[in-house]
Amino acid sequence: xxxxxxxxxxxxxxxxxxxxxxxxxxxxxxxxxxxxxxxxxxxxxxxxxxxxxxxxxxxxxxxxxxxxxxxxxxxxxxxxxxxxxxxxxxxxxxxxxxxxxxxxxxxxxxxxxxxxxxxxxxxxxxxxxxxxxxxxxxxxxxxxxxxxxxxxxxxxxxxxxxxxxxxxxxxxxxxxxxxxxxxxxxxxxxxxxxxxxxxxx
Amino acid sequence: xxxxxxxxxxxxxxxxxxxxxxxxxxxxxxxxxxxxxxxxxxxxxxxxxxxxxxxxxxxxxxxxxxxxxxxxxxxxxxxxxxxxxxxxxxxxxxxxxxxxxxxxxxxxxxxxxxxxxxxxxxxxxxxxxxxxxxxxxxxxxxxxxxxxxxxxxxxxxxxxxxxxxxxxxxxxxxxxxxxxxxxxxxxxxxxxxxxxxxxxxxxxxxxxxxxxxxxxxxxxxxxxxxxxxxxxxxxxxxxxxxxxxxxxxxxxxxxxxxxxxxxxxxx
Numbered sequence: 070x071x072x073x074x075x076x077x078x079x080x081x082x083x084x085x086x087x088x089x090x091x092x093x094x095x096x097x098x099x100x101x102x103x104x105x106x107x108x109x110x111x112x113x114x115x116x117x118x119x120x121x122x123x124x125x126x127x128x129x130x131x132x133x134x135x136x137x138x139x140x141x142x143x144x145x146x147x148x149x150x151x152x153x154x155x156x157x158x159x160x161x162x163x164x165x166x167x168x169x170x171x172x173x174x175x176x177x178x179x180x181x182x183x184x185x186x187x188x189x190x191x192x193x194x195x196x197x198x199x200x201x202x203x204x205x206x207x208x209x210x211x212x213x214x215x216x217x218x219x220x221x222x223x224x225x226x227x228x229x230x231x232x233x234x235x236x237x238x239x240x241x242x243x244x245x246x247x248x249x250x251x252x253x254x255x256x257x258x259x260x261x262x263x264x265x266x267x268x269x270x
Numbered sequence: 271x272x273x274x275x276x277x278x279x280x281x282x283x284x285x286x287x288x289x290x291x292x293x294x295x296x297x298x299x300x301x302x303x304x305x306x307x308x309x310x311x312x313x314x315x316x317x318x319x320x321x322x323x324x325x326x327x328x329x330x331x332x333x334x335x336x337x338x339x340x341x342x343x344x345x346x347x348x349x350x351x352x353x354x355x356x357x358x359x360x361x362x363x364x365x366x367x368x369x370x371x372x373x374x375x376x377x378x379x380x381x382x383x384x385x386x387x388x389x390x391x392x393x394x395x396x397x398x399x400x401x402x403x404x405x406x407x408x409x410x411x412x413x414x415x416x417x418x419x420x421x422x423x424x425x426x427x428x429x430x431x432x433x434x435x436x437x438x439x440x441x442x443x444x445x446x447x448x449x450x451x452x453x454x455x456x457x458x459x460x461x462x463x464x465x466x467x468x469x470x471x472x473x474x475x476x477x478x479x480x481x482x483x484x485x486x487x488x489x490x491x492x493x494x495x496x497x498x499x500x501x502x503x504x505x506x507x508x509x510x511x512x513x514x515x516x517x518x519x520x521x522x523x524x525x526x527x528x529x530x531x532x533x534x535x536x537x
Contacts, residue, residue, distance in 0.1 A: 080391050083367035087342055118392060183394050183452060185483050186273040186506060187316055187536045207274065207536040209347060211394040230272060252347050252369065
């Protein structure tokens, strides 16, 4: 099975690639979406900045993101990658990919920003991505923005950082994590393995 | 539940080997970086720091390949530093598999690099390493403190602790936050390698001066020193080297002791 990581050119995607390969996937690094190349799944990594990342997908792809992934290709967005699923972000001026209803807002300044470190998951509902992941599992966060949405059932897990921070979102073929599974030890590796299982179907 | 306190093993690397010094001098061999990194990650380290203490230009390619070898065997956040002075050098390190790049001398020589890096890679990637020594030659422009009746201020040192800068560490930390740093890695040169505990006083003052996370470093000799710095300050993380390298304490055992003292850690 072959999956692709989209590289916006702005940071470490090595760890994600490494972790996917350890879980048995073949991984291509791509810098544009092109229909001639088909993958079982797509990953939008969590390093970079909203506007340049959106522009790199839009400007260097021969196929529109929505057309490329359709309603069946599993897509995992990590941190910034997840934030791009939404309509807009306070981090930038560009339109998001707009595949899930909601927006991305700055974390409230009542707590330290960025939210950096290990926090525990409060699992809200059953999800294939979280199969085998216990409530209270520790995962590694490093972010300054969070999801704001009214979509019911979208959020599969939250984290408590003074306020409830959506940690895992799942809708149709889109899965997003605010934390970094590739940096979250064994439990993160299990989630990536779950994602890859979804790609096989 | 909120964030846990982080326990961070540090690998000081010279010529491809992990070494350990005393007050930044008298260095001895402590093992292979890749196997130590893997061991710490498996034992539940919350993060790993790798500092190239030779930091010479010729060494750069070797370090890049060592960084990627370490990155392959761990699945926790990974900070790399040592001699980083240019955007290209920082980029090389990040693309070799590091999540954060630590800068010390490079930031003192050219503070703007912090902003440039932040704009390129995001604030979370930028760690400013601040090496500090107490200076008992007190002048009016500095933040002056008293310990055992002696007055001093906290001075920033560069080039691996070899050169003083005349810069007040508290003002420097604030400036680095403003320019774009995402984290401060704070090392006490006075305490480094002594095993007498962290400089709690210094740690407390820096934590109170900035709103970004601070990592305490220098002086950890046993798990109680970590418990002490977590109880007496609001520091987010504590870094140690020798207590882990020489198998005096495993990471999981240290974290268990910290948890038993009532401090939230990831077990």
